[in-house]
Amino acid sequence: xxxxLLDVENLTMKFGGLVAIDNLSFSADKxxxxxxxxxxxxxxxxxxxxxxxxxxxTAGSMFLNKENERLNLRKFSDxxxxxxxxxxxxxxxxxxxxxxxxxxxxxxxxxxxxxxASGFTILGLFNSPSFVKKEKEAVExxxxxxxxxxxxxxxxxxxxxxxxxxxxxxxIVRAMCINPHLLCLDEPAAGLNxxxxxxxxxxxxxxxxxxxTGILLIEHDMSxxxxxxxxxxxxxxxKKIFQGSAxxxxxxxxxxxxxxxxxx
Amino acid sequence: MxxxxxxxxxxxxxxxxxxxxxxxxxxxxxxxxxxxxxxxxHPKWFIVLIIVIxxxxxxxxxxxxxxxxxxxTGIQSSIGKSISNFxxxxxxxxxxxxxxxxxxxxxxxxxxRYLMDIAxxxxxxxxxxxxxxxxxxLAGLLDxxxxxxxxxxxxxxxxxAIHFGxxxxxxxPIAGIFAAMFGVxxxxxxxxxxGDYLAIVTLAFGEMIRILLLNWYQLTKGxxxxxxxxxxxxxxxxxxxxxxxGEQTFHTFFGIEYNxxxxxxxxxxxxxxxxxxxxLFTIKIRRLPIGRAWEALREDEIACKSLxxxxxxxxxxxxxxxxxxxxxxGSFFATRQAFISPESFTFIESAIIVxxxxxxxxxxxxGVVLATVFLIGLIEVFRDFESYRMIAFGGxxxxxxxxRPRGILATRKPTITLEKSSSK
Numbered sequence: 024x025x026x027x028l029l030d031v032e033n034l035t036m037k038f039g040g041l042v043a044i045d046n047l048s049f050s051a052d053k054x055x056x057x058x059x060x061x062x063x064x065x066x067x068x069x070x071x072x073x074x075x076x077x078x079x080x081t082a083g084s085m086f087l088n089k090e091n092e093r094l095n096l097r098k099f100s101d102x103x104x105x106x107x108x109x110x111x112x113x114x115x116x117x118x119x120x121x122x123x124x125x126x127x128x129x130x131x132x133x134x135x136x137x138x139x140a141s142g143f144t145i146l147g148l149f150n151s152p153s154f155v156k157k158e159k160e161a162v163e164x165x166x167x168x169x170x171x172x173x174x175x176x177x178x179x180x181x182x183x184x185x186x187x188x189x190x191x192x193x194x195i196v197r198a199m200c201i202n203p204h205l206l207c208l209d210e211p212a213a214g215l216n217x218x219x220x221x222x223x224x225x226x227x228x229x230x231x232x233x234x235x236t237g238i239l240l241i242e243h244d245m246s247x248x249x250x251x252x253x254x255x256x257x258x259x260x261x262k263k264i265f266q267g268s269a270x271x272x273x274x275x276x277x278x279x280x281x282x283x284x285x286x287x
Numbered sequence: 288m289x290x291x292x293x294x295x296x297x298x299x300x301x302x303x304x305x306x307x308x309x310x311x312x313x314x315x316x317x318x319x320x321x322x323x324x325x326x327x328x329h330p331k332w333f334i335v336l337i338i339v340i341x342x343x344x345x346x347x348x349x350x351x352x353x354x355x356x357x358x359x360t361g362i363q364s365s366i367g368k369s370i371s372n373f374x375x376x377x378x379x380x381x382x383x384x385x386x387x388x389x390x391x392x393x394x395x396x397x398x399x400r401y402l403m404d405i406a407x408x409x410x411x412x413x414x415x416x417x418x419x420x421x422x423x424x425l426a427g428l429l430d431x432x433x434x435x436x437x438x439x440x441x442x443x444x445x446x447x448a449i450h451f452g453x454x455x456x457x458x459x460p461i462a463g464i465f466a467a468m469f470g471v472x473x474x475x476x477x478x479x480x481x482g483d484y485l486a487i488v489t490l491a492f493g494e495m496i497r498i499l500l501l502n503w504y505q506l507t508k509g510x511x512x513x514x515x516x517x518x519x520x521x522x523x524x525x526x527x528x529x530x531x532x533g534e535q536t537f538h539t540f541f542g543i544e545y546n547x548x549x550x551x552x553x554x555x556x557x558x559x560x561x562x563x564x565x566x567l568f569t570i571k572i573r574r575l576p577i578g579r580a581w582e583a584l585r586e587d588e589i590a591c592k593s594l595x596x597x598x599x600x601x602x603x604x605x606x607x608x609x610x611x612x613x614x615x616x617g618s619f620f621a622t623r624q625a626f627i628s629p630e631s632f633t634f635i636e637s638a639i640i641v642x643x644x645x646x647x648x649x650x651x652x653x654g655v656v657l658a659t660v661f662l663i664g665l666i667e668v669f670r671d672f673e674s675y676r677m678i679a680f681g682g683x684x685x686x687x688x689x690x691r692p693r694g695i696l697a698t699r700k701p702t703i704t705l706e707k708s709s710s711k
Contacts, residue, residue, distance in 0.1 A: 075593060076592075077589075077592075101592045102591070102592040102593075102594075102595050102596060102597055102598065103595070104595075105592070105593055105594055105595030106595030106597070107595075111593065111594070112593050113593075114589070114590070114593070118587050118589060118590035118593070119586075119587070119590070120582070120583045120586035120587055120590065121586060122582075122586060122699060123579075123582055123583065123586060123701070124701035124703075124704070126701065126703060126704065126705050127579060127582075127583075127701055127702060127703060130576075130579055130703060131579050131580060131583040131591070131594060131596065132594045134576050134579070134580050134583075134594065134595065134596045135595050135596070137576035138576045138577065138580075140576075141575055141576055141577070144572065144575055144576075144577045144604075147575040147576070147577075148568075148571060148572070148575070158703075162703065162705070166705065169705075175705070178704070178705035179701055179704045179705055197594070198593070198594070201594055201595055
């Protein structure tokens with residue numbers, strides 16, 4: 024049996040009497056794109072919040088399999104999921120640092136690495152050569168990602184001044200700057216036009232193929248989901264109602280009834 | 288168009304008059320006089336009438352010529368623009384000129400004892416402003432109890448110096464460490480608070496420290512204060528007019544006449560150096576990962592968490608380092624005054640420091656200097672008119688808010704730029 028990157032088993036999340044996620048099990052592969060779709064309020068973002076430590080799941084287990092270790096994500100609280108387990112995420116409503124420059128945004132994402140290099144600030148205060156070298160490397164990594172999304176010329180502008188589509192892309196590469204094993208994207212195509220969606224697809228395929236990073240994707244834009252997903256999980260009222268390839272999903276009667284709607 | 292504008296202006300000024308009447312009617316108009324153990328009311332409606340007319344006419348004139356809610360009239364936008372252009376482009380030159388000026392200041396012909404005292408006071412506030420700028424300007428944590436750390440620094444310096452007889456240069460770092468510890472102590476309970484709630488708790492913390500100092504009589508002598516705090520010495524050479532037998536003092540060592548100004552000048556340079564250290568430290572740490580994390584935390588805490596930035600440690604370091612500089616400033620205050628009591632550490636001090644940081648432009652180092660010179664200078668100018676000082680203070684704030692709503696110097700420079708770091 025091949026090892027999956029992410030194993031979610033019997034995940035349940037209750038808010039008081041409300042069951043937001045009900046006994047959900049699914050898995051995500053390394054270098055595959057797994058999409059989670061479903062109507063509004065189906066619990067998609069709640070799944071993300073449980074995975075990335077923003078919520079404490081009521082029951083169930085979530086395991087992340089790295090090369091030689093199996094991490095239980097439930098053991099990590101909020102920032103440690105990103106720091107220790109390498110699970111990065113983006114947000115439905117973009118959360119950049121709007122008054123910091125584009126480059127600074129990417130540098131903050133490399134905080135933990137740089138913090139160690141700066142000897143908890145003390146070495147950094149005296150410009151120790153090892154810190155200067157590490158900082159240069161971090162700038163190079165940022166530059167590499169900016170080149171990929173074509174924003175190098177705007178590196179020193181405030182992130183909040185970028186057009187909407189560029190902010191989306193910046194948020195994704197910022198998450199990539201923590202060098203994650205799993206990247207969770209919450210509606211990255213929301214508000215993008217057709218051309219920007221196509222660019223987004225290209226970026227995600229690049230991350231999947233070149234960086235071998237597993238991607239978990241919440242999306243309503245079917246052109247994005249169907250084109251790039253390797254695997255689709257459909258949620259409705261916190262329950263998994265279907266899973267399969269993009270093509271199978273498109274033709275599944277349950278999914279059409281619950282979410283996609285009949286052909287026009 | 289012109290006529291309609293005139294009409295709205297009149298309406299607006301009448302409304303202003305009404306507000307003035309509601310405010311000043313009870314405050315000024317009804318004056319109570321104690322007569323034969325009975326309180327009598329002496330109405331003073333004529334004065335109220337004059338105040339109301341002045342307010343209404345003044346509002347009318349400002350509406351016409353200076354500032355209007357609906358449309359910006361010439362003066363406001365043009366003055367605002369030219370000031371901001373000048374300050375934004377010349378920030379570096381202003382800073383350099385200010386440093387050179389402050390270094391030669393004690394030897395300028397017009398400098399006297401009075402001006403030196405004001406300069407020392409301003410530099411103390413500048414240092415406090417720079418220290419608080421780390422907490423408010425960079426980390427975005429609205430701390431209204433900063434004076435508590437100033438007090439902790441002053442008292443720990445005074446107690447160590449009095450009871451153990453340690454010199455200034457040993458007590459200074461100890462006072463800083465004590466203040467930093469109190470910073471962490473305050474930091475822990477307020478980790479989850481933001482904005483208004485944080486402000487309230489920090490305000491309470493400031494008062495708690497003051498009340499503690501007031502009531503812990505065995506240690507702090509309460510309201511009597513601590514006296515006889517040792518004066519700083521020039522690397523072991525004290526400033527004394529009549530040295531003890533065989534004692535080297537500053538003037539005997541250098542073979543010059545004794546002059547009380549020598550000590551003042553030394554204190555001036557001491558606080559100048561301390562303030563500049565604070566400034567350099569802040570400028571440097573802003574460019575380090577921790578400084579960037581502070582600013583990122585100010586911008587979006589949730590995004591920080593998603594990137595693996597530890598919000599707890601980041602906030603606590605901001606509180607601790609900000610508090611440490613407050614503590615340094617406090618020990619300087621103690622050694623300069625040679626006497627401290629809880630009265631020096633009231634809420635109004637915190638408010639002034641916060642005003643300096645906010646009006647200077649959050650996070651701007653030069654802005655803090657400009658705001659301090661402006662606000663403290665104004666308070667000094669109005670020293671002879673004691674009761675009008677706070678009015679002038681408030682008026683100055685209103686002016687800054689109208690002309691520079693985001694602070695005197697509001698532009699932020701990135702901590703790292705691609706051009707600079709990739710040009711090899």
